[in-house]
Amino acid sequence: MKVKAPGRVNIIGEHTDYNDGYVLPFAVNKFVFLSLERTKKFIFHSETMNETVEMDEPKKLNKWTDYISGVIRAFEKRGFVVPPVKIVISSNLPVGVGLSSSAALEVAAAYAISEHFGFNVTKLELVRIAREAEVEFVGVKCGIMDQFTSAFGKKGHAIFLDTMTLNYEYVPLELEGVEINLVDSNVKHELSSSEYNKRRQECEEVLRILGKKSFREVKLEELGKLPGTLKKRAQHVLEENERVLKSVQALRKRDFEMLGKLLFSSHESLRDLYEVSCEETDFIVEFLRKKEGVLGARMVGGGFGGGVIVLSKKGVFEKIKEDLARSYKKRFEIDLTFHKIESADGVQKI
Template sequence: MVVYSPGRANLIGEHTDYNDGYVLPFAIKRYVKIEIQPSNVFKVYSEQAKRGIQFNKLEKTNSWADYVIGMVVKLMERGYEVRPFDMRIDSELPMGAGLSSSAALEVGAGYAIARMMGYDIPRVELAEIAHACEVEFVGVRCGIMDQYTVALAREGHAMFLDTLTKEYKYVPLRLDGVKIFLIDSGVKHELGNSEYNKRRYECERALILMNKKSFREVSLEDVEKIDDDVLKRRARHVVTENERVLKTLSALETDNFQLVGKLLYESHYSLRDNFEVSCSEVDFIISYLETQPSVYGARIVGAGFGGSVIVLAESEFPEVFGHLKEKYWQRFGIELKMMEVYPSEGVFAHE
């Protein structure tokens, strides 16, 4: 059996999912491919790493295999029996590009194991198990957006997700004459993971200072009363980003891509200035795109400190990208990569 588990792009709503906020992601037609068959011992092989791991003990290895081992652990904790398997993993998702390759692997591995064992696990439960794997086993305190998107996405749609109530609805992406591109900056600064957890801690500290239990209770007036400048800016990003998601949702209903693009740029400025998760390479890309009439908007996606930029543009954008690629090489000596992305369905299998 072969399972295809999609990557995730987030149109808008960054660093809000672990703050009880709103997000507007969609799955993309780029996949982690997982082949699985029963075995007498647990074996996992990665085409990207060109190496395999065989394990009997369900312990951390501090490697990519933890996303699979962690899913076995969390499935068992939920009462699902998991017998040994031979799993081969191949991926067309670039690691560290902010496209949620880890969630794709978690959800895909869980889905493959469930199918092999004959379980029909509800997709919401599968997403919850994958989230527990990432937070409790791997040790990254992420929100639920990535796992929900990979498990539940619908082709041709974005997913408006309220991470407080976990309610979601599908939003048609009628991209007539408009296209979505992802530019891989080719950089992933090492401080990313530690700074991600630090941002989460800073948001928690800001809530304590405002005497609030959730950012959904917070207004901009509350934010401006915070004395600590850093914590004030972190909180300001969360509150204003939630507003931008709701405005984007309304703009998509009327296909107002000019407004969507404006909101994407505003999101990037806030991620750069208030949340401080951008970097010089990504800011260079955004600055260039702002000068191009065929580009509606763009922003950094994912945890930050490198990774990818999402671009909403007209169909002639590849020509613009060609000029940007040349300037970027001259400035940083890094070759930019670009892909056009199409909204995909969630994880699925081919028998």
């Protein structure tokens, strides 16, 4: 049994998915590949890490195997019996750039196990199993967007997802005359995981103070009741939700000028209100803002490093990326990596 699950890029809707908000991701043509066969012990092998781990039963080791072990434990919690398997993984999905390689691995493992053993789990339940693995077993309190996109992705479309209801619709990604690129800053500041969980706590505190169950009940005019930092966090979430709704309309009308403006605006909010950007990604966005033919750019992912998504007129980015790389190297002594991004279908057998 061989399967592949894609990573994802989120066009807009950052730090909204764990706040009952809207997101607009699409699955990308970079994948985690996974093969599965029955064995006498659990054997997990990563070609990327060049490492094999054997165990009698799935357990937490605080390494990449936790994503697979967590998926198996989530199946077991639902009453399924997963016999010992050998799982081999490889990937052409860059790690740490905000393409959700961990979610792709979880979805690939969940799908392969369900298909191989005939569990007949629905796609939505696979998403829940994959997310549960990351939240409860790995210990990262992520939203559901990453796993959802890896499972439900559709080539040529973005997914407009309401993370509160899990209602979704496919929005055609007809990028005529424009293209999407990803710039990897090649920095990941140590703050990333601790600050990510701190932002979640701050958002929970906002709801507690305002006496609300969800951000969907919060109005902009109520934010005056909050202390400074919490007010900024809440303002980002509410305004980012509005930007997602406007971006869906822009995409439908193929108004890429408007979509680009919304990307820049999202980055400013992530920098000034949510305070999760960093000097390096700010530098990339500001450099691109001044270039003719670049319509929009913003940091993607949890923040404190990682990637920047760039929307530009076709052919423009190729002409300016070397200049960007030179300027960045001069400023930070770090090389940039570039990825041209195209849409893909969700998890599938090979």
